[in-house]
Amino acid sequence: MKAIVKYISSIFSALKTLFKGMAVTGHYISHPKEIITQQYPENRETLKMFDMFRGEVVLTHSESNEHRCTGCSACEVACPNGTIEIINKRIEMPDGKKKKVIDKFVYHLSMCTFCNLCILSCPTDAIKMSQDFEHAVFDRSQLTKVLNKPASKLMEGVR
Amino acid sequence: MAETATNTNTGKPLETQEYFINMGPQHPSTHGVLRLMLTLEGETIHNVEPHLGYIHRSIEKMCEKDTYAQIIHLTDRMDYLSSHMNNEAVSLAVEQGLEVEMPERVKVIRTIISELTRLSSHQLWWGVFGMDLGAITSFLYGFRDREMIIDIFEETCGARLTMNYNVPGGLMFDIHPNFQKRTKAFVEHFRQKLPEYDQLLTGNVIFEMRTKGIGILSKEDAISFGVTGPTGRASGFSNDVRKHNPYSAYPQVEFNEVLREEGDSYARYKVRIQEMWESMSIIEQLIENIPEGDYKVKTKAVIKLPKGEYYQKVETARGEFGVYIISEGGKSPYRLKFRSPGFSNLSALNHMAKGVKIADLVVIMSTLDLVIPDIDR
Amino acid sequence: MNIYDFKSLTDSIHTSLSVNLSPSAVTIIEFIIIAFAFMMLFTLLGLILVYAERKIAAFFQLRLGPMRVGKWGIAQTAADAIKLILKEPLVTKNADKFLFNLAPFIIILSTFMALGAMPFAKGLHALDFDIGILYLTAVSSLGVIGILIAGWSSDNKYSLIGAMRSGAQVVSYELSVGLSLLTVVVLAGSLQFSEIIASQEAGWWIFRGHIPALIAFTIFMIAGTAETNRGPFDLPEAESELTAGFHTEYSGLKFAFFFLAEFVNMFIIAGIGATVFLGGWMPFHIGNWEGFNRIMDFIPSLFWFFGKVAFLIFLMMWFKWTFPRLRIDQLLRLEWKYLLPINLVNILFMAFIVLMGWHF
Ligand code: SF4
Ligand code: SF4
Numbered sequence: 001m002k003a004i005v006k007y008i009s010s011i012f013s014a015l016k017t018l019f020k021g022m023a024v025t026g027h028y029i030s031h032p033k034e035i036i037t038q039q040y041p042e043n044r045e046t047l048k049m050f051d052m053f054r055g056e057v058v059l060t061h062s063e064s065n066e067h068r069c070t071g072c073s074a075c076e077v078a079c080p081n082g083t084i085e086i087i088n089k090r091i092e093m094p095d096g097k098k099k100k101v102i103d104k105f106v107y108h109l110s111m112c113t114f115c116n117l118c119i120l121s122c123p124t125d126a127i128k129m130s131q132d133f134e135h136a137v138f139d140r141s142q143l144t145k146v147l148n149k150p151a152s153k154l155m156e157g158v159r
Numbered sequence: 160m161a162e163t164a165t166n167t168n169t170g171k172p173l174e175t176q177e178y179f180i181n182m183g184p185q186h187p188s189t190h191g192v193l194r195l196m197l198t199l200e201g202e203t204i205h206n207v208e209p210h211l212g213y214i215h216r217s218i219e220k221m222c223e224k225d226t227y228a229q230i231i232h233l234t235d236r237m238d239y240l241s242s243h244m245n246n247e248a249v250s251l252a253v254e255q256g257l258e259v260e261m262p263e264r265v266k267v268i269r270t271i272i273s274e275l276t277r278l279s280s281h282q283l284w285w286g287v288f289g290m291d292l293g294a295i296t297s298f299l300y301g302f303r304d305r306e307m308i309i310d311i312f313e314e315t316c317g318a319r320l321t322m323n324y325n326v327p328g329g330l331m332f333d334i335h336p337n338f339q340k341r342t343k344a345f346v347e348h349f350r351q352k353l354p355e356y357d358q359l360l361t362g363n364v365i366f367e368m369r370t371k372g373i374g375i376l377s378k379e380d381a382i383s384f385g386v387t388g389p390t391g392r393a394s395g396f397s398n399d400v401r402k403h404n405p406y407s408a409y410p411q412v413e414f415n416e417v418l419r420e421e422g423d424s425y426a427r428y429k430v431r432i433q434e435m436w437e438s439m440s441i442i443e444q445l446i447e448n449i450p451e452g453d454y455k456v457k458t459k460a461v462i463k464l465p466k467g468e469y470y471q472k473v474e475t476a477r478g479e480f481g482v483y484i485i486s487e488g489g490k491s492p493y494r495l496k497f498r499s500p501g502f503s504n505l506s507a508l509n510h511m512a513k514g515v516k517i518a519d520l521v522v523i524m525s526t527l528d529l530v531i532p533d534i535d536r
Numbered sequence: 537m538n539i540y541d542f543k544s545l546t547d548s549i550h551t552s553l554s555v556n557l558s559p560s561a562v563t564i565i566e567f568i569i570i571a572f573a574f575m576m577l578f579t580l581l582g583l584i585l586v587y588a589e590r591k592i593a594a595f596f597q598l599r600l601g602p603m604r605v606g607k608w609g610i611a612q613t614a615a616d617a618i619k620l621i622l623k624e625p626l627v628t629k630n631a632d633k634f635l636f637n638l639a640p641f642i643i644i645l646s647t648f649m650a651l652g653a654m655p656f657a658k659g660l661h662a663l664d665f666d667i668g669i670l671y672l673t674a675v676s677s678l679g680v681i682g683i684l685i686a687g688w689s690s691d692n693k694y695s696l697i698g699a700m701r702s703g704a705q706v707v708s709y710e711l712s713v714g715l716s717l718l719t720v721v722v723l724a725g726s727l728q729f730s731e732i733i734a735s736q737e738a739g740w741w742i743f744r745g746h747i748p749a750l751i752a753f754t755i756f757m758i759a760g761t762a763e764t765n766r767g768p769f770d771l772p773e774a775e776s777e778l779t780a781g782f783h784t785e786y787s788g789l790k791f792a793f794f795f796l797a798e799f800v801n802m803f804i805i806a807g808i809g810a811t812v813f814l815g816g817w818m819p820f821h822i823g824n825w826e827g828f829n830r831i832m833d834f835i836p837s838l839f840w841f842f843g844k845v846a847f848l849i850f851l852m853m854w855f856k857w858t859f860p861r862l863r864i865d866q867l868l869r870l871e872w873k874y875l876l877p878i879n880l881v882n883i884l885f886m887a888f889i890v891l892m893g894w895h896f
Contacts, residue, residue, distance in 0.1 A: 011874065014364035018859065024359045025296055025858045029595045036303050037600040050310075052317035052335065080229035115232035115323045116331060121460075129317065180693045187775050202697065202864060293767055293774060293861025299597040365768060365860045517697070518863045521777050 049131035054114040057084070057107055058130045059147035066155040067148055068126035071102035078121035083112045102148055109135060110143040124158050177205060184213045188291050188521045191531030193505075195520075202516045207509045211535045218536040222495040227253045227327050227462045230495070235321035237499060238533035240280040241475035243272050246325035251406055252471035252482045253327035256464040261407075264452040265329045267445050270408035271342065272312070272324065273473075274438040278349070279308040280476035281431050281438075284528050288428065289360055291525040292369055297359055304352055307345045311338065327462055329455025342446050346439050353435060361432065370425040374511040374523035377422055384510065385503035388478025389430045390527055394422035400474040412444045427526040461490050477501055477528055501533040543658070574651055581803050582796040586613045589799070589853060596857040623788035628691050631785065635689035640786070640793035642682030647800045649675040654807050655729045658817055658837040668729040669721060669812070673714050676804055677763070679797065680706040683772060683782050686794070690785035698781030701864050702772035705762060708871040709769075712759035713805075715879040719752035719886045720812045733816040740815035748886040753813045755875050755882075757851065760805035762867070764798065767856035774861055802849055810844035817841040 028034055040047065049055065061067050071088045089103035119127055127147075137143060165172050180197045183189040192213035198206040218237060222230045227249070234245035247269055254261065261269075286301025309319045315335045316324040324331050360366045376386065381394040391398045399416040401409045417433040419426040464486035472481040478500030487493040504527045512520045549569075553562045587602070587610070594601030602609030627636060653672050655661040665671050680703060687699020721727055723744075724735040735741075742749050762769035773781030783794045810816060817837035862870065 011878075017362045017364045021359050021363050021858045022854060024355055025596045025854065028598055029592070029854075032595065034598055035595070035600060036299075036306070036598045037594075039600070039603065050314040050317070050335075052315065052332070053313060054317040078228075080225055080232055113232055113236075113321070114318060115229075115235075115321075116317065117228060117232070120331070178693065187779060188777065202701075289860065293770065294859060295593075296597050296857050299599060303598055359858070360860070363860065365862055365866075368866050369860055369863060516863055516865070518771075518774070518777050518861070 049133060051131070052129075053131045053133070054116060054129045055132040056109055056114075056130055056135065057112065057118060057127050057147070059105055059127050061149055061152055062155065065149060065152045067152050068124045068155050068158045069102050069105060069122075069148065070124055070126075070154065070158060071100060072123065074121045074123060075118035075127060078117045080115065080117065081111055081113060083108050084118055101154060105147040107145045107147050108143065109145060110140060126158075175200065182520075188524065189531070190287065190525075190529060193529065193531045193534070195508075195524075197517070197520070199517070202518075204512050204515055204517065204520055207512045207520065209505055209508060214532050214535045216532075216536065219495055219497060222492060224491055226490050227464065227492075230492075231325060231327075232321070232323045234497075235323055236532060237497065237536055238475055238477060238480070238501065238530045239320055240283060240530055241276055241477060241480070242320060242322050243269075243276040243324060244473050244475040245480060246323065247273060247407070248471050248473040248480050248482045250325040250327050251473065252469045252484050253462060253464060255471060256467065256469045256484070256486065257327070257458065257462065259328065259456050259458070261329060262452040262454075262456065263408075263450040265454060265456075266408040267449050268330060268334055268454070269325065270412070271442055271445050271449075272315075272322075273407070274441045275308050275311060275342070275345075277476045278435055278438045278442075279305045280528075281435050282308075284431060284476075284525075285356060285360075288525045291521050292360075292366065294360065294366075297356075300352075300355070300359070304349055307341075307348065311341045311345065314338070314341065326455065328458035329453070331455075333454040334449070339446055339449070342442060346442055346446075349435075349439060353432070356432065361428070367425065369518075369522055370428055370526075371423060373424040373515065373519045374526065375421070375423045376507055376511050378420075380507065380510060381422070384507040386478070386507050387503065388475070388500050388528075389417075389434060390427055390504050390507075391478060392417055393419050393426035393430045395420045398479060400472050400479050404472065406471070406473060408445060412441050414441050424522050424526040431528075463488060463490050464492070472498070475500060477530065477533065478504060497536060499533045499536065501527075501529050501531075505529055505534055574648060578648065578651065578796070578800060581800055583613045583617065585799040585803060585849070586616070586795075588849070592850065592853050593857050596854075617792065620792040621789055625788040625790055626785070628785050630691040632689035632691070635685045636785075637790070639682045639686035639689065640790045640797075642685065643679045643797040644793050646675055646678035646682065647797045647804065649678070650804045651800065653729065654804070655733060655811055655816055656838060656841055661730065664728060664730050666726075666728045669717050669727045669732075669808075672804075672808060673710065673717065676801065677706055677710050679801065682797075683765075686786070687772075687782040690782075692785050694778045694780075695782050695784050698772040698774075698778045698784070702765060702782060704864065705765070705769065705771060705867060708868055709759045709762040709875075712755055712871060712875040712879055713763055715876070715883060716752040716756040716759065717808070717812055719748060719879075719883050722883065722886050722890055723749070729811055729816070732812060733818055736815040736818050740813065740818065740820075742813045746889060748882050748889060749813065751878065751882050752886070753809070755879055756809055756813065757848070759871075759875060760809060761852050761855055762871075764801040764805050764852075766798070766802060766852060768859035768861050769867060770856070770861060771864055771867060802852060803845060806845045806848035806852065807841075809848050810841060814844045814848075815840075816844075 038047070059067050059069055071086055073086045076084045076086045085104075085106040086102060087104040087106065088100050090098045091101055093099050114129075116129065119129060135143070177198050177200050180199055181194060182197055183194040184192040189195065194210040194213065196208040196210060197204055216236070218233050221233060225233065231246050231249055234249055235242040238245055282301045282305040286298040289295070289297025289301070312322055313319050315338050316322050316332060376390070376394045378395040381391045381396040386394070386396070387398045395418055397403075397416060397418055400406075401414075402416045414437045417430045417437060419430055464484065466486055466488040469484045469486070470481060472479050474480075479498065480500055481498030483496040483498070484492045485494040508524065508527065511523050515523070550562070550566070553565055557565070590612070591601040591609075602612035605611040605615045627633060650672055653663045653665065653668050655664070683702045683706075684699045687695040687702070720732070720741050723741055724732045726732055726735070738744070742753050765772050773783065778784070783791055786794060817840045819832040819835060819837070819840050
């Protein structure tokens with residue numbers, strides 16, 4: 001007799017636990033407000049990354065197309081995986097002296113691990129992380145970027 | 160019964176055979192590229208042989224050419240769900256070599272973020288565990304709550320998973336002004352949502368049938384296999400590094416080391432659920448008054464560790480993570496060895512899975528909470 | 537009585553055909569019409585149910601589900617169907633080609649045969665046997681042969697395990713489905729669907745049959761879910777254990793057949809449940825509330841049937857998206873230690889009630 005009572009009560013307690021679980025899912029299906037899906041790309045306008053977000057490395061340029069990179073290669077050294085290549089050139093200054101300036105700041109986005117070490121190492125704060133996250137391209141070669149804009153110059157007073 | 164069956168043509172008894180099946184490297188429940196060679200008889204498992212090497216990136220070797228600051232970002236990519244704790248282990252080891260004491264602020268922030276990482280890891284584990292059992296819905300509930308933590312990380316350090324937030328000598332940035340507010344909001348939210356986890360799975364009769372008594376690991380075996388973390392603690396092996404070798408701000412906080420005796424899958428599940436409560440209480444103790452001060456100490460641009468050997472262990476979401484550095488005095492280590500918790504935990508799998516069904520193997524593997532890149536560095 | 541009767545429609549088709557055609561030609565044409573109607577129904581059901589499942593699962597999981605193809609993703613399943621048709625039908629190298637290709641058709645066949653005996657609405661009933669229930673339970677379990685063949689022939693150990701699981705599962709749960717239906721047969725006194733429905737005019741059996749009917753209904757839902765291989769009993773295709781179980785190696789249209797059959801099977805189980813326990817296309821009546829009953833009569837019988845079916849399907853989806861999966865031995869234990877004995881006692885109990893005339 002006891003066994004039968006136990007058998008039956010086990011069925012009911014089991015059913016109870018099942019209903020408990022169904023109550024949770026039932027709650028969510030009856031509360032569509034709780035839905036967490038974001039409709040990307042429809043929400044592109046409102047979708048804003050946090051300021052700190054590490055999207056990609058960019059070289060900041062002022063309005064007069066000047067940047068702050070002296071070509072010191074500190075970032076190239078700091079980078080753990082050879083993402084940055086600094087290619088310098090020598091130009092002749094008006095006063096006849098030769099000066100080393102940056103020719104190309106090559107950045108391989110496909111290799112970057114977004115570790116932020118380059119940014120920290122730059123003595124002149126020339127580079128920073130942008131919040132851009134839409135990196136998809138159709139051709140891999142487009143991921144190798146030259147960050148200094150054409151004809152850009154070193155900002156006055158930065159050394 | 161198989162022994163008594165006979166061939167109807169010859170009248171001889173049928174031969175039964177063990178057979179092999181490859182579970183993985185591409186399999187939904189190995190959570191990565193782990194390959195298990197199963198020896199089966201029917202659905203019963205006779206032997207499990209894990210094969211590694213599908214995601215080996217020779218991280219330890221790479222560390223030998225990197226500077227100490229660069230090593231940190233590699234540890235992100237081992238146990239990516241406990242990236243902060245891995246970072247912390249290397250940072251602490253290097254700081255130990257440099258003989259610098261961290262400011263209180265750094266310690267407290269490191270501890271809070273560690274616990275948040277542990278929470279997010281356990282949440283993800285909970286979701287995935289439900290999915291392995293066939294209750295796919297839990298997956299998304301776990302992710303919903305995890306998203307709040309990930310947002311905190313993203314706002315504070317700019318990355319969602321591979322955070323690289325610790326540097327030898329402190330933190331990379333100071334915390335975001337919103338950090339405290341968001342963290343408190345999260346703890347409040349999650350205190351309400353965690354009982355829901357219990358409602359959905361813990362008490363469920365099917366869930367209990369599937370987990371209770373499955374994959375029992377005794378305390379002795381846990382110790383001899385070196386199984387640590389929640390998995391070891393579910394077998395009664397007290398191994399919490401936060402308690403036994405406290406680091407950062409752990410000496411200041413009150414918390415219980417969650418221990419259970421049963422050592423089965425259910426115990427491992429309960430330990431993790433309970434740890435989430437503990438983590439929340441640790442965060443609550445620290446979040447109110449984060450001490451003022453510097454977020455990093457001044458170190459040389461290129462750190463050189465004095466000649467010697469340094470070891471530091473921390474408690475990650477999966478267990479004891481150790482870093483062993485041998486320095487020859489240069490700017491990169493002469494040799495660096497990681498003790499990853501997942502590797503030792505995986506080694507106990509064969510022992511636990513002998514004689515169970517395939518479905519149970521999935522449960523056991525899931526409760527070990529394996530992260531394959533952590534095992535296969 | 538009900539004002540929407542499909543009998544007049546079918547009769548008028550029949551008489552208009554009979555005017556200038558021989559009886560055998562009429563029969564053939566009617567066969568073709570019915571076959572065509574069922575094929576349409578089959579595809580339609582597949583499309584709608586897959587869409588419903590995806591949406592409902594999404595809402596259970598705090599997601600939105602398909603949203604891209606058409607408004608609210610309405611055309612998503614149609615797009616998926618086109619994709620599946622265009623896909624290459626792969627066959628594994630060592631597969632038993634004949635059986636491999638045969639399996640999906642067996643499954644489809646069994647679902648078609650079962651669908652044929654469904655009473656959709658008043659007068660809308662392709663086959664009305666006097667052994668309707670027996671026929672339905674018999675053919676709806678033919679599908680397991682297809683699953684076994686699929687698992688065996690595709691030369692994949694995962695498929696084979698899935699198929700063996702499925703065999704064990706369907707064979708056991710057949711019993712419970714049959715017995716729980718018998719409980720109502722005891723009440724209704726007939727195996728013919730039309731009579732079972734007619735016997736529920738005064739009220740559905742689930743209400744009139746006291747506790748035994750309720751128990752039988754619960755068991756039917758559990759066993760029915762198990763028989764269609766749906767979660768929490770989806771062991772034959774448990775994706776976290778066996779990747780995709782018996783249809784791991786199928787692709788393209790053949791996979792689509794398995795996929796559709798699963799959903800249509802769900803419809804069939806829900807249809808049987810609705811017919812036997814919830815009065816089929818009978819409207820909901822309460823005792824002698826004349827006004828209320830009349831309003832209920834205005835809702836066409838087709839809607840009543842599909843509404844009830846939709847409700848039962850929703851229940852099954854709710855199960856699937858809440859519960860963890862059982863293990864194979866637990867699954868069998870549930871059947872042989874719980875459902876079957878309870879069912880047997882339940883039938884006795886019901887017979888006793890009917891004998892004493894205690895039901896309404
Ligand atoms: S973020 Fe890291 S990986 Fe990327 S360029 Fe900078 S240093 Fe290199
Ligand atoms: S970006 Fe900064 S660190 Fe890199 S080369 Fe230019 S100035 Fe030097």
